Each structure stands twice: as structure tokens, then as C-alpha cells.
Amino acid sequence: MANNDRKIGVALTAATCSLLGMAPAASVAAEPESQQWDIDSAFLYYGESDGRVKDMSLSAHATRDFGDERLLGFDVSVDTLTGASPNGAIASDGPQTFTSPSGRATYETPAGEVPLDDTFHDTRVALNANWSQPFARLYTVNAGLGVSSEFDYQHIGANLGLTRDFNQRNTTLSFAMAFASDTIKPVGGLPLPLAQMGDTVEEEDDVVVPSRGGDSDTKTVLDVLLGFTQVLGRHTVMRVNLSYSDSSGYLTDPYKILSVVDPVTGEPIARTPAPGADGPVNVYLFESRPDSRRKEGLYAELRHDFSGKVLQVGYRYSTDDWDVDSHTLESRLRLPLGDSGYLEPHVRYYQQTAASFYRYSLPSAPLPEFASADARLSDMNAVTFGLKYGRETAGGNEWNARLEFYQQKAKAPTEFLIGNQVGNTQMPDFNAVILQFGYHFKL
Amino acid sequence: MRKLILLALACVTLQGCAHLGVQPWEREVLARDDMQLDANALDTAFDDHIYFSKEGTSGGRGFGGGGCGCN
Numbered sequence: 378m379a380n381n382d383r384k385i386g387v388a389l390t391a392a393t394c395s396l397l398g399m400a401p402a403a404s405v406a407a408e409p410e411s412q413q414w415d416i417d418s419a420f421l422y423y424g425e426s427d428g429r430v431k432d433m434s435l436s437a438h439a440t441r442d443f444g445d446e447r448l449l450g451f452d453v454s455v456d457t458l459t460g461a462s463p464n465g466a467i468a469s470d471g472p473q474t475f476t477s478p479s480g481r482a483t484y485e486t487p488a489g490e491v492p493l494d495d496t497f498h499d500t501r502v503a504l505n506a507n508w509s510q511p512f513a514r515l516y517t518v519n520a521g522l523g524v525s526s527e528f529d530y531q532h533i534g535a536n537l538g539l540t541r542d543f544n545q546r547n548t549t550l551s552f553a554m555a556f557a558s559d560t561i562k563p564v565g566g567l568p569l570p571l572a573q574m575g576d577t578v579e580e581e582d583d584v585v586v587p588s589r590g591g592d593s594d595t596k597t598v599l600d601v602l603l604g605f606t607q608v609l610g611r612h613t614v615m616r617v618n619l620s621y622s623d624s625s626g627y628l629t630d631p632y633k634i635l636s637v638v639d640p641v642t643g644e645p646i647a648r649t650p651a652p653g654a655d656g657p658v659n660v661y662l663f664e665s666r667p668d669s670r671r672k673e674g675l676y677a678e679l680r681h682d683f684s685g686k687v688l689q690v691g692y693r694y695s696t697d698d699w700d701v702d703s704h705t706l707e708s709r710l711r712l713p714l715g716d717s718g719y720l721e722p723h724v725r726y727y728q729q730t731a732a733s734f735y736r737y738s739l740p741s742a743p744l745p746e747f748a749s750a751d752a753r754l755s756d757m758n759a760v761t762f763g764l765k766y767g768r769e770t771a772g773g774n775e776w777n778a779r780l781e782f783y784q785q786k787a788k789a790p791t792e793f794l795i796g797n798q799v800g801n802t803q804m805p806d807f808n809a810v811i812l813q814f815g816y817h818f819k820l
Numbered sequence: 821m822r823k824l825i826l827l828a829l830a831c832v833t834l835q836g837c838a839h840l841g842v843q844p845w846e847r848e849v850l851a852r853d854d855m856q857l858d859a860n861a862l863d864t865a866f867d868d869h870i871y872f873s874k875e876g877t878s879g880g881r882g883f884g885g886g887g888c889g890c891n
Contacts (some may be wrong), residue, residue: 528886532888545841548841607840620880674880703877735888765863
């Protein structure tokens with residue numbers, strides 16, 4: 378117990394020192410325990426209803442303090458994804474056939490059901506390293522590198538940040554930039570914008586119009602973050618972030634399509650597969666998105682202690698030149714339970730407007746330059762309710778478990794519904810469960 | 821209860837504005853792990869990744885996330 382108290386004392390001193398931005402006193406720096414890896418690890422299960430996406434993920438965040446506030450951090454994450462995802466086509470009175478992303482097979486959707494592509498199986502590995510250290514008096518500099526890899530997506534990124542303390546370290550200003558360069562290599566090749574799914578044989582001159590061009594494409598993302606942190610009192614701290622993000626390059630989802638429909642009835646338009654081919658029986662076009670996107674965001678967060686209970690409230694506003702405006706409100710309340718446990722309810726609300734080029738389906742003519750039926754770009758709101766329980770072990774480590782429920786309701790703006798599409802259940806809600814087990818320890 | 825919390829927050833905020841910040845010896849609560857703005861870092865990283873792949877907006881708390889095909 379005395380040992381625990383000493384550990385807690387050391388941890389508190391270190392935390393206080395780091396908050397004050399002071400070099401730890403010699404006695405603390407000499408503690409062998411401060412020369413340890415602090416590891417936060419967790420297993421996460423994410424499962425959607427109706428056989429849709431399931432994701433299992435293992436993550437660890439390790440940090441080591443080399444003294445004088447010089448911190449090295451590593452993040453490792455592996456996740457594996459299976460299940461079905463809406464492909465963007467609308468439900469139809471008849472069964473529908475689609476070409477799989479590889480272009481070598483087909484999958485079917487029964488009449489009346491929202492088409493889901495169940496051919497996704499993906500494993501993603503992500504690694505990040507970060508270094509942070511004081512730089513002159515009152516300044517801290519940090520820099521990081523990250524990579525991640527999936528079989529159809531590679532990411533490499535770097536970030537650099539500078540913070541400065543003011544006002545007896547009650548105020549902190551920070552400036553950070555991140556740059557990412559990603560490569561997208563879709564299964565089956567890159568679909569051409571608004572090209573028809575399945576090769577089309579032009580009957581008149583027998584010319585095959587290809588639906589795909591090239592193997593891969595790239596996108597770059599530049600993020601800039603301005604942060605302001607302020608201690609408001611002995612029990613209250615807040616922060617406000619202003620963010621700017623500029624993405625350019627290939628921003629289209631290569632696996633999403635749109636149904637082409639009759640401009641009056643709103644019913645899918647049928648096509649005849651090439652002789653001997655097992656292709657789609659309706660006309661579907663691959664989506665097309667602009668090649669740039671600029672987002673601006675405001676994030677504000679307040680943390681307040683009510684005699685041991687900690688309330689956290691956060692709000693985010695985001696707007697971009699695709700016209701996706703969103704509001705997010707989130708709150709956690711940490712309640713101490715017994716000597717070493719805590720209970721933490723969590724609630725989150727999210728709401729967004731549709732992108733300017735979102736379409737539920739496409740009338741056969743005229744075709745717009747950009748169109749996507751991706752539900753993630755439609756009008757949407759979502760709620761999350763969760764509860765976390767954590768407990769400190771006798772050795773000073775912590776284990777925790779978290780269970781959350783997520784419900785998303787996406788809705789196509791009514792002006793895009795045509796004929797019989799009005800009044801049908803266009804996009805069913807989806808529910809997901811998030812289950813997480815975590816262990817925080819020192820090594 | 822809600823009014824009380826709002827009132828308390830308003831008081832704290834106003835009080836804070838009068839003389840923003842605390843003295844170094846008044847930081848015992850602020851130094852606690854659960855008062856750090858980056859507490860729950862792993863939870864928020866998981867959440868950011870999930871919401872990045874399911875919603876139209878990302879980032880804000882930190883960088884925009886991504887590095888993911890996320891269908």
C-alpha cells in the first residue's frame with residue numbers, strides 16, 4: 378500500500394510538474410519508475426446491425442518520459458473489417474445484380490432491399506511515432522510521423538506543432554500542422570467518374586467503353602490547427618481549437634455507385650448485359666466527387682470538477698465547401714465509485730447537412746458533373762449512448778470496459794426523391810454496438 | 821438540476837474571467853489525471869476513427885483523422 382501511495386505520489390508530482398511545465402525535481406527524475414513505458418492498450422469490437430460492418434481492433438499507445446519533459450510516444454493499431462456496406466444503389470421492386478469491385482464476380486440483392494456490397498474484407502495496420510520536448514523557456518515542440526496500410530489504401534503522414542505558455546502557464550497557445558499523402562489502389566482498378574458499372578458494348582459501332590482507367594491515384598491532406606487552452610479556476614479548464622483542412626486529389630469512394638432512374642417514376646432503368654456476360658441488369662454509375670475539399674472547424678471543450686466528479690462537455694462545428702455543415706455535442710461525466718473505481722456515462726449527438734452533390738439517384742439525363750449517393754454525405758443525425766467502468770488494480774494499473782450504442786438516421790433530402798421514391802423507406806436506420814476492453818499499465 | 825449546473829458553470833466562468841487562472845499551488849485538482857484534456861485518449865482515438873468512417877465530418881479535437889479507405 379505504501380508502495381502504491383509512493384507511486385501515486387510520483388505520478389501526481391510528475392503530472393503536476395508536466396502541467397506546470399517544470400523540470401521534475403531531482404528526486405523524481407532519479408526515480409527508476411519514471412523511466413518506464415506507460416502503456417494504454419485496448420481491444421475494440423464494433424458491430425453494425427443486419428449483418429453490416431464488423432470491425433475488431435487492437436490498439437496500444439505507449440509513452441516514455443526521458444526526463445525534462447522529453448516524451449516519446451508510439452501508437453500501434455491493427456484492425457480487421459468484414460461485413461456489408463451500402464453500395465449507393467436504391468432498393469428496387471425486382472432483384473438487382475451488381476459487379477463486385479474486382480469486376481470478376483457479381484452479387485445479388487433481393488427485391489425491396491437496400492443493396493449492400495458484402496465483398497469487403499480488410500485488415501489495416503497503423504503506426505505512429507511522436508516526440509515532444511521543451512524548446513526554450515515556455516515553448517514545447519512536437520513532431521510525429523505516421524503510416525498505415527490496407528490492401529487498397531496506403532497512408533503516410535507527418536505533423537509538427539509548437540505550443541507556448543502564458544500567464545503563469547494558465548494559458549497555452551498552440552499551432553500545429555499535419556500533412557498526409559495517401560495512395561488509393563482500388564480492387565479492380567479506378568472507376569472513371571460516372572462510368573457505367575460493367576463494361577458497356579456500344580451496339581452501333583461495337584466499341585467497348587471502359588468503365589475503369591488506371592490502377593491507383595493519390596490524395597494529399599493539409600491540416601492546420603490553432604489551439605487555445607485556458608485554466609478558468611482551480612476546478613475548471615477549457616480549450617478552443619480552430620481547424621482548417623485542405624484535401625486534394627482523389628476524394629471519390631471507388632466502391633460507391635448511383636442508380637440511374639426514370640425521371641418520372643424514379644424506378645431503376647434496366648440494361649441488358651452483354652451476350653454471355655453476367656453483368657448488372659440495371660444501369661448504375663460510379664460516383665464522382667470534386668477533387669478538392671476545404672473544411673473549417675471550431676471545437677470547444679470544458680472540463681469541470683465537482684468535488685471529485687468530472688464533467689466534460691464538448692461542442693464542434695464544422696463547415697466545408699461541399700456544403701456539409703455539422704454540429705456535434707458530446708458529454709462525459711466521470712463518477713468515482715468506491716476507493717479505486719469509476720463509472721463514466723457518455724452521450725453524443727451529431728447532425729449534418731447533405732453535400733451539394735449528394736443525389737439519392739440520378740435521372741437518366743442530364744448528368745451532373747459530380748454526384749454521390751453515399752449516405753455519409755446525405756442529411757443525417759446520429760446519437761451515441763455509452764457507459765464505461767474502470768478500476769485501478771492494487772499495482773496501480775487500470776482496467777476498464779466500455780459499452781456504447783450508436784444509432785444513425787440518414788435521410789435523402791426530399792428534393793432529390795423522384796416519383797415512387799417519395800414515401801418509401803429510403804434509407805433504413807442503422808444501429809451499432811461498440812464494446813471495448815482496456816488495460817493501462819507500466820512496463 | 822440543469823439550471824443549477826448552468827448557474828454553477830456561469831459562476832465559475834465569470835469568477836474565472838475576473839482573474840483567469842490559478843497560482844501554482846492551487847493546481848492539485850487540475851493536476852489529476854481525470855482533469856487532463858487528453859484523458860481518454862485511446863477512447864477518443866477509437867471514436868474518431870469510427871465516426872470518420874461513418875459520418876461526413878471529422879477532426880476538430882485534433883487533426884482530421886483519416887489514413888483510411890473506410891468504406
